Amino acid sequence: xxxxxxxxxxxxxxxxxxxxxxxxxxxxxxxxxxxxxxxxxxxxxxxxxxxxxxxxxxxxxxxxxxxxxxxxxxxxxxxxxxxxxxxxxxxxxxxxxxxxxxxxxxxxxxxxxxxxxxxxxxxxxxxxxxxxxxxxxxxxxxxxxxxxxxxxxxxxxxxxxxxxxxxxxxxxxxxxxxxxxxxxxxxxxxxxxxxxxxxxxxxxxxxxxxxxxxxxxxxxxxxxxxxxxxxxxxxxxxxxxxxxxxxxxxxxxxxxxxxxxxxxxxxxxxxxxxxxxxxxxxxxxxxxxxxxxxxxxxxxxxxxxxxxxxxxxxxxxxxxxxxxxxxxxxxxxxxxxxxxxxxxxxxxxxxxxxxxxxxxxxxxxxxxxxxxxxxxxxxxxxxxxxxxxxxxxxxxxxxxxxxxxxxxxxxxxxxxxxx
Amino acid sequence: xxxxxxxxxxxxxxxxxxxxxxxxxxxxxxxxxxxxxxxxxxxxxxxxxxxxxxxxxxxxxxxxxxxxxxxxxxxxxxxxxxxxxxxxxxxxxxxxxxxxxxxxxxxxxxxxxxxxxxxxxxxxxxxxxxxxxxxxxxxxxxxxxxxxxxxxxxxxxxxxxxxxxxxxxxxxxxxxxxxxxxxxxxxxxxxxxxxxxxxxxxxxxxxxxxxxxxxxxxxxxxxxxxxxxxxxxxxxxxxxxxxxxxxxxxxxxxxxxxxxxxxxxxxxxxxxxxxxxxxxxxxxxxxxxxxxxxxxxxxxxxxxxxxxxxx
Numbered sequence: 103x104x105x106x107x108x109x110x111x112x113x114x115x116x117x118x119x120x121x122x123x124x125x126x127x128x129x130x131x132x133x134x135x136x137x138x139x140x141x142x143x144x145x146x147x148x149x150x151x152x153x154x155x156x157x158x159x160x161x162x163x164x165x166x167x168x169x170x171x172x173x174x175x176x177x178x179x180x181x182x183x184x185x186x187x188x189x190x191x192x193x194x195x196x197x198x199x200x201x202x203x204x205x206x207x208x209x210x211x212x213x214x215x216x217x218x219x220x221x222x223x224x225x226x227x228x229x230x231x232x233x234x235x236x237x238x239x240x241x242x243x244x245x246x247x248x249x250x251x252x253x254x255x256x257x258x259x260x261x262x263x264x265x266x267x268x269x270x271x272x273x274x275x276x277x278x279x280x281x282x283x284x285x286x287x288x289x290x291x292x293x294x295x296x297x298x299x300x301x302x303x304x305x306x307x308x309x310x311x312x313x314x315x316x317x318x319x320x321x322x323x324x325x326x327x328x329x330x331x332x333x334x335x336x337x338x339x340x341x342x343x344x345x346x347x348x349x350x351x352x353x354x355x356x357x358x359x360x361x362x363x364x365x366x367x368x369x370x371x372x373x374x375x376x377x378x379x380x381x382x383x384x385x386x387x388x389x390x391x392x393x394x395x396x397x398x399x400x401x402x403x404x405x406x407x408x409x410x411x412x413x414x415x416x417x418x419x420x421x422x423x424x425x426x427x428x429x430x431x432x433x434x435x436x437x438x439x440x441x442x443x444x445x446x447x448x449x450x451x452x453x454x455x456x457x458x459x460x461x462x463x464x465x466x467x468x469x470x471x472x473x474x475x476x477x478x479x480x481x482x483x484x485x486x487x488x489x490x491x492x493x494x495x496x497x498x499x500x501x502x503x504x505x506x507x508x509x510x511x512x513x514x515x516x517x518x519x520x521x
Numbered sequence: 522x523x524x525x526x527x528x529x530x531x532x533x534x535x536x537x538x539x540x541x542x543x544x545x546x547x548x549x550x551x552x553x554x555x556x557x558x559x560x561x562x563x564x565x566x567x568x569x570x571x572x573x574x575x576x577x578x579x580x581x582x583x584x585x586x587x588x589x590x591x592x593x594x595x596x597x598x599x600x601x602x603x604x605x606x607x608x609x610x611x612x613x614x615x616x617x618x619x620x621x622x623x624x625x626x627x628x629x630x631x632x633x634x635x636x637x638x639x640x641x642x643x644x645x646x647x648x649x650x651x652x653x654x655x656x657x658x659x660x661x662x663x664x665x666x667x668x669x670x671x672x673x674x675x676x677x678x679x680x681x682x683x684x685x686x687x688x689x690x691x692x693x694x695x696x697x698x699x700x701x702x703x704x705x706x707x708x709x710x711x712x713x714x715x716x717x718x719x720x721x722x723x724x725x726x727x728x729x730x731x732x733x734x735x736x737x738x739x740x741x742x743x744x745x746x747x748x749x750x751x752x753x754x755x756x757x758x759x760x761x762x763x764x765x766x767x768x769x770x771x772x773x774x775x776x777x778x779x780x781x782x783x784x785x786x787x788x789x790x791x792x793x794x795x796x797x798x799x800x801x802x803x804x805x806x807x808x809x810x811x812x813x814x815x816x817x818x819x820x821x822x823x824x825x826x827x828x829x830x831x832x
């Protein structure tokens with residue numbers, strides 16, 4: 103190495119100083135830009151639609167949306183979301199949350215109450231009543247629903263020309279339809295695979311049971327009613343282990359409940375017996391307490407701990423608008439919206455056929471409740487687990503309604519005591 | 522140069538030199554394993570016991586509550602009491618069936634039959650299958666309206682109506698045991714085959730010369746000689762079955778209702794699903810005690826049979 107290539111101490115110091123100044127200037131400039139950039143980290147559904155939708159919103163608003171998908175398995179979703187909430191993770195600014203997740207986050211103070219935001223105030227008059235009832239129950243606006251589904255009462259018109267309007271009619275029609283030798287059943291509520299909690303909540307709501315204690319006479323009536331489905335032979339004893347979708351599509355079920363999204367699926371699945379003419383929708387048969395259905399839905403939540411909360415709330419103003427709610431519904435090929443004006447929108451009803459089926463969506467939705475008390479309690483996960491086991495235990499017929507009630511009351515105690 | 526033939530730890534001047542000399546290097550080598558063992562086994566165990574004495578949960582940072590969780594669990598928690606009952610029944614039934622069937626299969630497999638190698642291979646397949654996968658596979662078999670098992674039984678005319686494998690609580694309890702036995706019997710047979718192979722032929726030949734028939738030779742000679750292996754199998758299988766988790770999760774998820782909810786599943790529910798860390802830990806500690814009790818009983822029997830043989 104020649105001497106000319108050697109670096110003197112003075113040259114070294116000078117070079118270092120210049121490099122240091124350059125780096126410092128760059129860092130300052132970058133920081134300055136970062137301060138001005140509006141960034142939101144968002145986590146939601148998987149698939150191609152959400153990132154494309156958010157990219158369009160990003161372009162329109164100038165807010166950079168870093169989108170990531172939730173895990174595909176529900177248990178993983180709950181585990182992750184619970185952990186994020188519990189640890190006050192600040193890396194998420196907008197979270198897509200269903201009524202259960204929203205309940206968990208809202209009731210534990212992990213989600214921002216958006217009651218006083220423009221996003222809610224500007225649109226609340228158009229939002230369906232069911233959401234207002236939920237917000238009242240949870241004491242705030244913890245998510246802005248872009249989708250509001252229902253668990254409606256379906257019936258096969260070829261087997262059941264007219265839907266039952268009372269519990270007794272459910273039994274009489276069910277008995278007339280049931281043909282056990284050929285595997286045809288009158289009534290097959292959805293209970294398998296983690297859906298027993300919906301069925302027991304429906305029965306409790308219809309019986310007028312006290313959901314806060316389950317210790318009343320009406321709750322007992324609900325449990326007895328459910329056991330009678332099997333005892334009086336209108337439901338197969340196997341309902342707790344088998345999905346009703348395939349059986350219904352094969353014409354083996356007279357009446358059933360399933361999610362609203364399966365209306366289209368029942369029409370289009372291969373070898374289905376259903377057409378728009380013979381797939382019926384109705385309100386549930388009236389029980390001693392009510393005939394309301396159950397609603398569920400997904401919306402945008404803003405985590406209280408998010409580091410870009412102000413920008414996230416600014417983004418909410420855009421996402422909660424009617425225009426964007428319609429956009430996302432259409433992009434998802436007819437996602438049922440939570441806005442009254444959109445339920446009647448021609449473009450959406452053309453895609454979501456369930457909206458114009460039966461007595462009409464507004465009539466089906468009337469009085470339908472979110473899954474209380476699960477969604478309006480800080481112990482969302484515990485209560486979900488409890489109601490799921492409750493539904494299974496009732497339908498397993500191993501315990502009498504009184505014994506099931508005794509179990510449920512004791513289980514409620516454990517949850518309430520915070521053990 | 523002088524060399525020492527004294528074993529490490531030998532007394533010098535009447536006092537063992539445990540921390541100096543040769544011992545120091547031995548301790549040094551053992552230290553990393555010891556530290557890791559402490560980190561990964563002992564500390565979590567202590568932490569679990571500590572958590573079980575608190576009421577910590579997802580929504581509650583927790584406070585020390587003494588034995589309240591245990592008291593509540595054993596006196597008021599109906600699900601736990603049911604789980605405990607089923608866990609004991611399930612463990613006893615599975616372990617006994619696996620041992621009896623495994624021994625029978627091992628005796629058959631030790632005969633010089635054609636195709637023995639192939640049948641050994643087939644027999645081991647359930648054992649190597651992942652437990653969760655085994656649960657899911659059997660769930661498909663057990664499907665009531667459209668499952669293979671009911672289809673075959675109906676076609677063969679063995680039953681008149683669908684068997685409620687998973688929706689009837691009593692039948693579901695049996696279905697879970699069937700799966701467990703199917704899954705583990707080959708491992709038991711393998712252990713017994715090894716034990717049978719190591720038995721002294723002379724003793725059996727002597728019994729034959731004395732006029733004992735095959736059944737008598739098995740009952741009076743083979744079985745007593747297998748006693749240590751039987752205790753070993755009972756201990757290992759008993760400790761494993763009492764903690765069974767994955768295959769039941771795959772098959773019934775503890776249902777219908779709580780019919781097949783073993784303690785391990787119940788502990789998982791309370792701790793990981795409902796995030797009740799204190800109460801879930803208490804159930805875990807109870808499960809640990811049950812496991813230790815089962816292991817302890819058979820370990821003692823094994824030890825006794827070993828010392829009896831040695832005498």
